[in-house]
Amino acid sequence: MQSLTLTLYPTSVSPSRLKLYPLRQTLPSVLSPPTVGNNRRGMASRGDSASFKSLATHQTSTSGDDGDGYCTLVDFAGREGANVGDDLVVLLYHLQHACKRIASLVSSPYNSSLGKLSVNSSSTGSDRDAPKPLDIVSNGIILSSLRNSGKVAVMASEEDDTPTWIKDDGPYVVVVDPLDGSRNIDASIPTGTIFGVYNRLVELDHLPVAEKAELNSLQRGNRLVASGYVLYSSATILCVTLGSGAHAFTLDHSTGEFVLTHQNIKIPTRGQIYSVNDARYFDWPEGLRKYIDTVRQGKGQNPKKYSARYICSLVADLHRTLLYGGVAMNPRDHLRLVYEGNPLAYLVEQAGGKASDGKREILSIQPVKLHQRLPLFLGSVEDVTELESYGDVQQTVNPGYEV
């Protein structure tokens, strides 16, 4: 038998679920013991990753998941066929592990006051380091997992001024907003991680590190090979596209696995909900005011009165929109094209929806700056198209709101 060095992250597996994972019981020799913390080694070689994929497939067939419908993210990615290479499966494995750690952090009683707004950056007055806000901690967790994957050349994060070069021959570039909506954390309002994956541009390999790191991270959204989000809410849900449809997996706390719960999500072509911070109404342009006034009176193309829902946490607002339809928007220059706009636009389009900045398709915009901001309108095709038809929907007045 080929010898494998697989690092399994620790998960809590309930006895009732153990029978679904006979591989762990019957082939212990191929599995290294779980290791904890940052010393664990990722599956760094391509040889290992190929075996990893067959492990996923084997795990699926031996567990008979076709019978009981229990399909994990790794099972699913391993079975996606020609579209999903082994390297991407390995990368996903590490990324989802990072998100499980973040899920546990944001729900921990010991981190209940580590949102952005409540952390005083000054010293605690003791010799110990001041606790870090959770978005900074989440950034470190993701970076560490991506390093361990051995599959990432560069990570560009909303939390960092410049991208981090990780590995010259890493096949992928990852863009990430590690913890979006973190201003809500102290009130236990949902937050999310947003990620996008591009191929490394090998034609840039000869450039100095800083330059190739930046140019690799500034790829147009229509070059994404995978993207998604993880929603930390009453359930922890990972929604991803690997290039063929959008699929969601819910964290099963009894096994520690993300389990397929929403296959091939199709956003309704028309919804009845708009999602926007409408306290900004008087800073909106005429077109946007008119659109909102029209649909809430039921006088739009859809002759039903729309409802408003706004969590003020992009992942949560988008997740609801994917499932129920309508439009989730932020009309001012606030959200970032690279870390939020592109990954979410790709996912929305894969679910059959539309993503616009009010004038242009998000995925067609060439980013020119890493932290470039833009208005964002995501949702049902008919709702976003109707909204665009009002012409003047981008909020240019942006006074800098305190909350």
Ligand SMILES: O=P(O)(O)OC[C@H]1O[C@](O)(COP(=O)(O)O)[C@@H](O)[C@@H]1O
């Ligand atoms: O203040 P607004 O315009 O309502 O913006 C709210 C949006 O900002 C975000 O909180 C992201 O902002 P940050 O990138 O500053 O964290 C989103 O989650 C949310 O949708």
